[in-house]
Amino acid sequence: MSDATAVAADEPEVPDIDLPSDAFDAVLDALADREPGDSLHFEGFSVARGAGSDRDDESDEDAPDEYVLANGDRQTGLSERDLHEALDDRAAAVTDWYAFERVVGEFGPRRAFLRWLEDADGATVATRYAALDEGIERAWGELKITATVTDRGERRYDVRHADDAGVQIDELDAYDDPLDARELVTLDEKGRYRPLKTAPSLAGGWVFPDLGPRDAYEAVETIYPATVANWHREREGELDVTHWRETMARQSGIYGVVKTWDRGEGHEHVDWVEEACCDDSQCLKRREWQYDDETELDVDGGDGVFPCREPCSVVVSAARKWTRLESEQPRTYEFELTPSEKEQVEEIIDAVADGRIDEIREADTKEGANRYRTRFLRAKRFDDEGNLGGVPTGPDEEDEE
Known part of the structure; x- marks a missing residue:
């Protein structure tokens, strides 16, 4: 590595990078679009087109363009060949510019996301390239995204389920078209339809092992629209x-x-909806919407990295059902349950609500939601019509009339 690419003592050594011809050509094209003296900036240095203006001999008006390299010291009168050699010594910074300015392009969500993956707005080129050489891992919902760099400074991305971290590629179903992700997100691991794409129920067993920047972005946006x-x-x-x-x-x-669910009772009912649907265990988004502009909900909005800007269709659909159910008048019932049976009913509700039923072993009858223990409770407390045997103690007769 030349002195030009030496890094500060507190920074790691930049891996060897060869300056590809398309990156160098992109620099020349960018300079051709600029006025002489208008510098193109890279990390730690800049390049400008001099057009012979720095030479003492101004008699040769047809002299080819010459270039100026500013890197603390100012080098003038560089030929295209000289410039190529100088930039090859600084290939990491040049390829970093090329990756984001020419390959990624637009100043928008794609560029911001890909830069965020490698902390491009906070870390130096030397730090990032050393980390990319080993692989930078980022989490996005249930995804693990690993960014790496080739010896030509090109970014490559491995996108997979976080549960498959460390699994060899040949043990997973490999894809190269980001649109293939549409099929991967349709069903959960049990083959059930996923109506909410940001639910923590993404099935694993697949990988996009070698995506370029644009395809990596498309894959992530397809999985989590x-x-x-x-x-x-x-x-x-x-x-x-x-x-x-x-x-x-x-x-x-x-x-x-x-719309009829506002009956002067505050927003308690919306808190119930939010707690049911928008918890981290149910959705990976971080809820930013509230009851209205002036009233915040009492339930925490979650810790997801990406925000939820409005109640989704799943929330609206569930709220419609609960609106109808909540329109019923409450009644009071009297049931005979032992203290252990009351606790068991509570444990069953918790296990169903938290999705833990499949985790409870059939032999573990200490668990209230154990299948055999629940069947015993049903056999003991349900009548022949399948109803929980209880006695209404409220004004049922008046309601029925």
Whole structure:
């Protein structure tokens, strides 16, 4: 490594990078679009087109373009060949510029996300390239994304389920088309349809082992639609949040009934909906919507890296059902349950609500939601019609009339 690519003592050594011809040609094209003296900046140095203006002999008006390299000291009168050699000594910084300016391009969510993956806005080229050489891992929902760099400074990305971290590629189903992810997110590991793409139920067993920057972004956005876009809007201070009341006011048809669920009782019912649907255990988004512009919900919005800007269709659909159920008048019932049976009913509800039923072993009858123990409770307490044997103690007769 030449002195030009030496790094500070507190920075790691940059891996050997060969400057590809397309990156060098991109530098020449960028300089050709600039006025002489208008520098193109890289980390630690800059390059400008001199057009012979720095030479003492100004008689040769047809002299070819010459280049100026500023890196603390100023080198002038560089030929294209000289410039190529100089930039080859600084290939890491040049390929870093090329990767984001030419390969990724636009200043938007894709560029911001790919730079975030390798902390490009906080770490130096030397630090990042050394880390990329080993592989930089980032989590995005249930995904593990690993960014690496080739000896030509090209970014490559491995996208897989976090549960498959460390699994060899040949042990997984490998894909190279990011649109193949549409099939991977449709069903959970039990073959059940996933209506909510940000639910923590993404099945594993697959990998996109060698994606370029644009394809990596497309794969992530296909698996978790609009999450990068909304994450970027939030970072830019432009996330447009639509709160509960505004969302429900837009509902019509069979969903219009949800608008009737404000009965002067505050927003307690919305807290119940949010606790049921928007907890981290149910959705990987971080809820940013509230009851309205002035009223926050009492339930925590979660810790997800990407924000939720409005109640989703799953929340609206569930709220419609609960609106109808909550319109029923409460009644009081008297049941005979032993203290252990009361605790068992509570344990069954908790296990179902938390999705832990499959974790309870058939032989573990200490668990209240154990299948055999639950069947015993049903056999003991249900009547021949399958009803929990209880006695109404409320004003049932008046309600029925």
